[in-house]
Amino acid sequence: MRDLLLELGTRPAARRLVARLGLPVPLPVRLNRARGPWEAQPLVDQFIAVGAAGPSRLGAILARTIARAGAAAVISDSASEDAEVFREMGRAYGRPATTVPVAGPSHGFRVDALVFDATELDGPTGLRAAYDFFHPLLSSLRSSGRVVVLGRPPAEATVTEQAAARGALDGFTRSVAKEIGRRGSTANLVQVAAGAEGHLEPVLRFLLSPRSAFVSAQSLMVGVGLPAVSDPPLVRPLGGKVALVTGAARGIGRAIAERLAGEGAHVICLDRPADDTAGGQVARALDGSFLPVDIGGDGAPAAIAAHLRERHGGVDVVVHNAGITRDKTLARMSEEQWDDTLGINLRAPLRIDQALLEGGLLRDGGRVVCLASVAGIAGNHGQTNYAASKAGIAAYVRRRAGELAARGITVNAVAPGLIETRMSAAMPALVREAARRLSALGQGGLPADVAEVVTFLSTPGAAGVSGAVLRVCGGALIGA
């Protein structure tokens, strides 16, 4: 689907004209996206400014993450003890840490990302450190830049003041996302549970990289209770894994299948038997296999389980992507419209997972990713059936995550906002236009943006993220 404003925005002359005329049209910028498979150094040659509220317990992890990813840390020249860990790690990887004057950067200074460690926040007064860090630096952030704030879950706070301060970071980060979104930059909050620090590096790597281009204004919990994966692979993270993707013939499902295969997985592309031409083509192109099953059918779970058992002996990654919409206001909705939507979107994923678990087919360390929707979070006119199914998915993953944690299996949902697909092309033009512009990034996402997030959640390194509903919405206003 063409986005005229986005195309206009890529032309400097048009941008100048809009500015000259004083039109109230903020032109979105084309997002910087990654191509190809994961790289060992996704942040090569970047400069990442790092600050903290109080002493940084995560300093060593941040320093290591930044240097290993190919970037250099930029630290305040106030030369605290924290600075030394960044200098040392920079030397190990030939990425010397540089300093920025505490009074503020000089003219022309640019950074690719700002990372703020607020995990040691003790109360509302401590929040001032966030102002002090971001205020002088935010205008030095490059376009398509990244802001990551690290906090702790408010529920784990020892005192009330601390809980409030921790919660404050959420609104702070979301607002920063809105302020920097028009330049293609994103801001996200990571809540690191005490003891989950070992899970942090892959999450940071992902959020700082172009692969998270359409994830903004989100808060993501990195939790405990899951066995840590030591030294997860940085490249080809899904080598040797078997992945099942439902609805893989086209759109977002196809993009997911492509990315999973790109990281080394053998992808079983499941779609309706009626789609066997398109599905077969995808499977062949990816060196995967096509599994023609109508997941709404009663025998589907058993058929899928039998296929996985016979051909692969099990499965490592399950992506419940297949979904349908049958929009009608509730008063006018037919029984079929209700039943089909709930059947495909909610009942089928639950039944398939149940069959895989009962059959012992989902391997330890496995990954389940369900496609939810922003509509499920916000509710939508004419989508009582769809929103119900997607909200059901959100609740399902939270519950399942707890049940499977001991086996190292994570269960998450990804909730896309407006993604430019066949489905969104069918929306009324005004609604689509509103949905595009009412987001921090001022544009719709691409199927690949969703696929990158699903892929990340499918990797061994994402072991610390489970039970999450992660929105891929460009910081959409709806349901935020």
Add this chain to the structure above:
Amino acid sequence: MRNGARAPHGRRAVVVGGVRTPFVKAFAELMKLDTIALGAAAMRGLLERYPIARRDIDAVVWSGVILPSIWPNIGREIALEIGLDPAIEAMTVTRACASSLQAVTTAAAMIERGEADVVIAGGSDSTSNAEVKLPQKLVHAAAPLMFGKRTPGDVLGALSKLMPLGELLPRAPKVVERTTGKLMGEAAEDMARRNEISRAEQDRFALRSHQRAAAAIASGRLAREVAPVAVRGSGEDEGEARWVHTDTIVRADTSLEKLARLKPAFARGAAGTVTAGNSSPLTDGAAAVLLMSEEKASALGVVALARVAAWSYVGVDPADQLLIGPALAMPRVLDESGRDLGDIDLVDMHEAFAAQVLSVLRALESGSFARERLGRARPVGIVDPARLNVHGGSLAFGHPFAATGARMVTTMAHELHESGKEAALLGICAQGGLGAAALLENAAS
């Protein structure tokens, strides 16, 4: 890959000698000699200086980087060229700048395994005779004209495929990484910046390399390692041999002032620090090493200089620090031989660029590098400048790609033997993000 240190109860390989041609700047005195002729000169020189019976030779393991495409197994061609018995088998290995170290360690492995008792290893490269490639487009378009019957239509068709003609100009060979498209010098420039190595440090290092190489030549100690090469003229001069006796790149008279005047070669503007003065130049040359099993050496009554005790090859991401490999390979060799850097009397590193050697030294000194990249609790250590490249290195001598490793092995083997010192650690960086290291031990101890 990891290679075991010496076999626990087995045969051991020793270096008994080595000879090389003078190292000469490309497109100069040795231009008329291709890599096979250069290799032949080195191998002939070796057999003249170490008069073993030719029938005792079991194999030749040669190496090259710029290989002639129709005779890539130059080892065999060289052996036949100098009239070795055709029954002596020969192979050619290639591992960029570590090629002839690979030849030496392959030969050592053959000896340890009992495949051979006497092996000639070495390598040669003539940058002057690198094949200038025709663009593939021309080759493909011309193919119908060269093979089978051709019609006028074929000629026109071929011509039309060749437009625009500018793409047909032959391209000069460059030392470019295939995966990153970066020139080697740009990678060195990156490493200088990333490891915070100043221009002055690089120039000081280059100056020392020239001064030590010049001193080594002046002392006469290199004379036994370098065999003069005859270059026959062409046309009227044919038959008149001109002799090239000595290395031509070493500058005894260079100074920090002279080096400081050179412009950065790879980075535009004042930011660059890598110059022609602190980089190794394109060079023509060859070097040969004679290896034997310990038993054979004593049976023949030949003096063994040094044992090839351990070696290791590593790979790093070429997109990261292309030439940092020795910082990983050298500690491995230390671990495998159960030694600390402090036990090492001599360290000899290939000097592709001063910036690269200094980057590797900095990594070896770093505690965080040791922890993060080597899994060691403590830094590998500081290489004492008095033990490092005691007779200069590639910055001064030049760097015929596949001759450098054999030059280093020869010089270090002699140095161990003469000084009575115990151990020498060699380190070489190579294109493709490869690193190589080897440990030589005094054969008498």
